[in-house]
Amino acid sequence: GEDVEQSLFLSVREGDSSVINCTYTDSSSTYLYWYKQEPGAGLQLLTYIFSNMDMKQDQRLTVLLNKKDKHLSLRIADTQTGDSAIYFCAESAGGFKTIFGAGTRLFVKA
Amino acid sequence: GAGVSQSPSNKVTEKGKDVELRCDPISGHTALYWYRQSLGQGLEFLIYFQGNSAPDKSGLPSDRFSAERTGGSVSTLTIQRTQQEDSAVYLCASSPDPSYEQYFGPGTRLTVT
Numbered sequence: 001g002e003d004v005e006q007s008l009f010l011s012v013r014e015g016d017s018s019v020i021n022c023t024y025t026d027s028s029s030t031y032l033y034w035y036k037q038e039p040g041a042g043l044q045l046l047t048y049i050f051s052n053m054d055m056k057q058d059q060r061l062t063v064l065l066n067k068k069d070k071h072l073s074l075r076i077a078d079t080q081t082g083d084s085a086i087y088f089c090a091e092s093a094g095g096f097k098t099i100f101g102a103g104t105r106l107f108v109k110a
Numbered sequence: 111g112a113g114v115s116q117s118p119s120n121k122v123t124e125k126g127k128d129v130e131l132r133c134d135p136i137s138g139h140t141a142l143y144w145y146r147q148s149l150g151q152g153l154e155f156l157i158y159f160q161g162n163s164a165p166d167k168s169g170l171p172s173d174r175f176s177a178e179r180t181g182g183s184v185s186t187l188t189i190q191r192t193q194q195e196d197s198a199v200y201l202c203a204s205s206p207d208p209s210y211e212q213y214f215g216p217g218t219r220l221t222v223t
Binding site: 004031033035040041042043044045048088092094095096097098099100101102103 | 114141143145151152153155158160165166201203208209211212214215216217
């Protein structure tokens with residue numbers, strides 16, 4: 001079945017760039033998402049990209065999609081302590097079902 | 111406006127007891143989802159409602175799990191005869207349309223002792 005994989009932990013220093021990587025298996029994915037989960041809260045959509053795009057930039061966030069390799073990445077420029085959270089990669093083929101990864105816990109050291 | 115709310119926020123129960131978890135979606139959202147989040151695991155899809163009907167129950171882990179949605183709004187997830195492996199955070203999400211962004215509630219942390 002469909003699967004989404006991402007590394008579980010990432011640690012960066014404040015001010016550095018963070019890059020969170022994700023791979024997925026569903027070749028019919030139409031939408032690819034990044035959600036952020038802060039402690040004690042539900043997931044919040046951070047950004048998304050359509051499968052016919054290679055890149056999307058939104059302020060400090062850059063999403064890169066390599067559809068051939070089924071690889072998605074999220075780059076956070078000038079990472080701040082407030083960016084510490086769990087980041088979930090997810091994919092959807094356009095129907096109701098969205099497949100989520102296990103989440104990458106980002107630690108930002110001051 | 112108000113977001114998705116879930117109650118209780120925390121629930122501790124003894125093994126073998128039944129529990130009910132409640133989700134209040136955003137008003138007007140027709141799609142409602144339940145997920146289970148275990149430590150180190152991704153979000154495990156449990157069930158999806160479109161209006162009051164559940165076209166996909168394939169994610170429910172066993173027949174001890176059931177869910178209903180009434181009036182196209184509030185949903186309850188019931189777990190009967192709870193087991194320790196049921197301990198997890200249960201997340202609810204709603205969406206104005208199945209293909210749109212999902213809005214998540216804060217979750218219910220269930221601990222079975």
